Amino acid sequence: MAQQTSADAMDSMVVTTADFTEDKVFIVGAPDARAVLCTADQSYYIKKEDTSNLRLLTTHTDWSGPEETDGRRTIQVSGAARFHYLVPDATQLRALLLEAPYEKPRESAAAQAKRAKLHKLYSTSDLVEALQVSEQEVLSMLNEMHAFEEAGTWRLLGPKYQAQVFTDMLDAVVQHDWKVLSTPGVPVKQFLVELDEPLVAIQQCCKLYGSLAMVDGEDYCTLDPVKVATFRAKSLFDEQTAEAQFQAQQQHVTMNPSDAGWELDQFMEKWKLRVPDSVTVNLEMLHGLVLVKPQKAGKPTRIVYFPEDELPPDPKKRFEKLFQMQEKWTMKQLEPYIKYVLCLQCLSPATRN
Structure with missing residues (x-):
């Protein structure tokens, strides 16, 4: 954000960047959550700054004067405020929609209506309130995950x-x-x-x-041939996970996520048989979806399902998940899992200014 150089400067908003000028803004925040300032298309954490020269100072707060005809007020602002761009959490949005996923109708209309009352269905405004981000960000995430609107609420297939x-x-x-x-x-x-x-x-x-x-x-x-191939790959991991969970239950132990993987050569052989003949499979198709884990000498390399898009966007939480998965990472392994966060940090207005 640009700092003001004169105490006589006048601003129509509490911020000076072009991203905000003339936009409507509103503040949301649950009692146990951070306050968030939202514009039409972006959201910002409002964070208290202890350093005095970063505080927002107002020298004129007299609101008792006559109403202005255009509905706007201008106050004099000295100093600067720092806003922290909030990265929307698509995983939280998906979790909300999957509280009541769309399934094939197998009941009468009355039975479906009764069942619907037991589950929360979310409109756009409901999602804005629940996620505490701007409406445009919500709509963008809904579009990316191909959610569809039904009777004014957003749905995902189970x-x-x-x-x-x-x-x-x-x-x-x-x-x-x-x-x-x-x-x-x-x-x-x-x-x-x-x-x-x-x-x-x-x-x-x-x-x-x-x-x-x-x-x-x-x-x-x-x-899309690549999406068909990745779907077939995921189905193989789902089958192996189900088998690993069954074995863990039989042995009365907790399943280790890495136990749900495949030996790499065995996986590639089965994967080729699952896709159409015109599709040639390769591991690059699974970039950011799987983790290839070399083993100690004499043991075959393994591959486990570990999708990047299911990790939290917050850098700290993401790294916690990564190191829960394995203690040591090579840069080649780590790259697809941190690239998204690094790109968002580069695009953040707080980083640019």
């Missing part, structure tokens, strides 16, 4: 339901030899004919693992 629907879609692709990996793709209505699933579930899978496009007035689904 993870197991989503995996089941997409698996059925891939099975239909193989069965009918559909050319879904290249444009224009496959008409969505063909999936509707083959699968006993609602349109919204099929559309969401198309968006999550590829794209939807309108061709001659009809929706077509094109799948």
